[in-house]
Amino acid sequence: MTAAARSDDAAFAAQRAAQERRKALAPWLLMLPALIIVLLFFGLPTLYMVRMSFNLHFDQRLYVPGFTFEHYINLFSNPLFTGAILTTVKLALVASLATVAIGYCFALLVWLKPARWRLLFIGLALAPLLISEIAIIFGWWMFFPKNGLLSYALLSAGLIHDKVSLMYTEFAAFVGLVYVTLPYCFFILLSIFDGIDKRLLEASADLGAPPVRTFREVMLPLTWTGILVAFSQSFIWTMGTYATPSALGPDTLWTMGFLIQEQMLGKHNWPMASALAVVLVAGVAAVMILTRSMQSERNSFHV
Amino acid sequence: MTAPAALELQNVVRRFGAVVAVNNVSLTVGKGEFVTLLGPSGSGKTSTLRLVGGFEELDGGAILLDGQRIDHLPAYRRDTATIFQSGALFPHKTVAENVAYGLRMRKVPKDEIGRRIAEALDVVRLKGFEARYPAQLSGGQKQRVALARSLAVRPAILLFDEPLSALDLSLRLQLRAEIKRLHDELKFSAIYVTHDQGEAMAMSSRVAVMNAGAIEQIDTPETVFHAPSSEFVYTFIGESCCLPLRIDGPDLRDRAGNPVPLALGERPADGECRLYVRPSRLRLAGEAASLPNRLEARIHFIEFLGDVYRYHLKAGALELAADHAGSIGHGVGDVIAIGWRNEDMRLFR
């Protein structure tokens, strides 16, 4: 081989190496904006929040650098906070169960109805998704009180004789919460139903199974994964929300979200707010991991 | 110094994990030559083409286009143009915009682009379709646009990646003839990948038969068909029946041990071997009388194939198929004579 050919080869190899380097760099360049957003505005604040939860708080200052478990101890011993944790979980549990039940029936209905109704129902289910939570709260806020629509309607129908108010009750909070989470549940479950062959129902009926039996033995096992996903989705959502329960519910309905906001914006106690947030995130993560593991068990059962 | 070949592959290797998709392939395509890579799926023919186009990276060897190494260049810096199996037209661009795309990328002046679009569409007989979108074209029309799009940039070599395999038979034959006509007219250099031997035979200057990542034989269609160099080429091109035999001195037997009374011309060495004959070259009944290789066989079943009847025959453990135009006056179960000439058979071991 001549010297010229060898130097050619060397130049060729260098060119190729440069190409490889550019190719290895490209995906990171493309991911850069997303990574900046996630790392700088989610990762960093989360770590900072965890650190903050161990800081001290006195003298009406936002926080004082230090290290203490005081806030966590407080969180699990002060009845104010333990009560909030319990309320949050209870409310989330009841609201999610109701959401899944209503969402399931709604999705089943849309699935069974002729196709011409489908678009109408989907549009209906989309409405709460497209409307701001605050507008929804305000809508119910005008429906429940003494001078609200509910009271007026019942009065004019002659069902009651005195104005009633359901405002600031746990029921109102519950109605509002279900309303907000219902569309997510509905769309998750509808997508599951759409994957099921409707002839299965006919087959089951042909074999002589009454509708209730068909439901229990055919539909429920087929949609179990969807139910789990829908439940965890709305559970996570209701656990983190605070606006709806605090605006529609009674003054005593203190959820963790409400307390975080209260500690942060009202009491200016950053470490306490952070500790609450850390516990809330841990709860959300626990629910996600739990449903994920239940799903995979279920799947391995089938395969 | 002679002019460099349009394309030269030197010991090209491509691996996918542990699988060697292209194994040490060397190939030269002369200027204006139309070379077909023919092989079953998984033989490495498409991988070879994609290496030339720049869609796969080389694991060894070199690729030269017009005497210049191109294997380090990305696809968009190579003067090649591919016609994909699906057409791969830009769905959001009109026919004219599709054809213009490559010209714009090559910074061809505007008025020149207009002229070349008209010329390319004229060549593929799609004048008047400029403003249509691909969704408004038939499958055959889409492939013509793809062809026009590639021709318009006047590449050093055209790469065809099974462009007709998604079309139905009559359209396939029609476009096949058209590509042949275009090549005769424009004299472009091309590599054409297909698993259809009819396409390969009809269009090519030379055919390269590929198997397991390597080229088994490369020659003119006539040579590949009449003088296949290997058992694989023989069986892949054209139909054949295989007679597994055992040679033991003057003794010739089938696998079940029955004696087989064949002359075989020159006697090969002892051992297991496979004798091949083509159904079209077998003679039946009276026509077999004077031939050197003759067997008595029972008619097993008969297929009507249109131009011919195909007789499926059994002689001991041997199974044969023979084509005969018109009926021979025998039916299933009859025992008849079959025979062939020495030059119509091949022996592989």
Added chain:
Amino acid sequence: MSERAPRSAEPLLLKALALAFTIFIIGYILVPILVTVVMSFNGAAMIRFPITAWSTRWYADFLGSPQWMDALKNSILIAFGTAAISTTAGVLCAWAFQRFHIPFRDGWYILIMMPLFMPGVVLGLGVAIAFGGISFGGYALYGSRELVMISHSLWAMPLVFMLMEATFKTLDYRVVEASHDLGGGPLRTFFEVVLPMVSTGIVSSLLFAFVISLNEFVMALFLTDRDTQTLPVLMWLSLRSAGTPRLAVASVILALTVFACLTIIMLWYVRQLRKVAR
């Protein structure tokens, strides 16, 4: 058929139940919407049923109030910003996932999706305490619209990413190769071929991000000040003090903004559909 006759009572019951449920669900979803629309035309100063006087005075009041109009302007600016930021970041990131081999792919995937599952109150708190005191050359990050846009992107970007990842998977990759083949470099191919082919996904992404940002108010509550507060934040604050029909007007206007976007995009879809499949 005759042997099934005894069970005919059961489907009837089911039918009645289905009808009752249908009425319930339609009523449930429509009640707060209808109440709001009706109340926005109330002529009185109080929220009180029955409505005795009808007028559009609260619409005039809303449009004439600098505070409310500013809030609406902030909302729309922030929503546009969020749509731009999260769509750009999400589309590029999804393309990287589709096109390239990425080390620890699953890890990055989880990291990018994680903010979507975080309560707004946690995200808002985190960003507020981490960026509360930071300013660049006299320009305080805290309270700025930009910070709210990025925070809203924490929800919108993972959604865009998820949507675009699925969209890119349906892309016929041969067409991208064809573009390279004809001499189109990576950038030109991305802008001239890839983006137009997934334009439906991109427009949907923009819409999602826009709507999420427009309606969000927990993070915005933590991160805005009097000058940058969004319409939902202002609504929340005035609901806490006293509700007036002005709030109903604000609700209607917020919803109308969303529906206006939706309509524009529907029209665009129809045009696009006509172009590709005539």
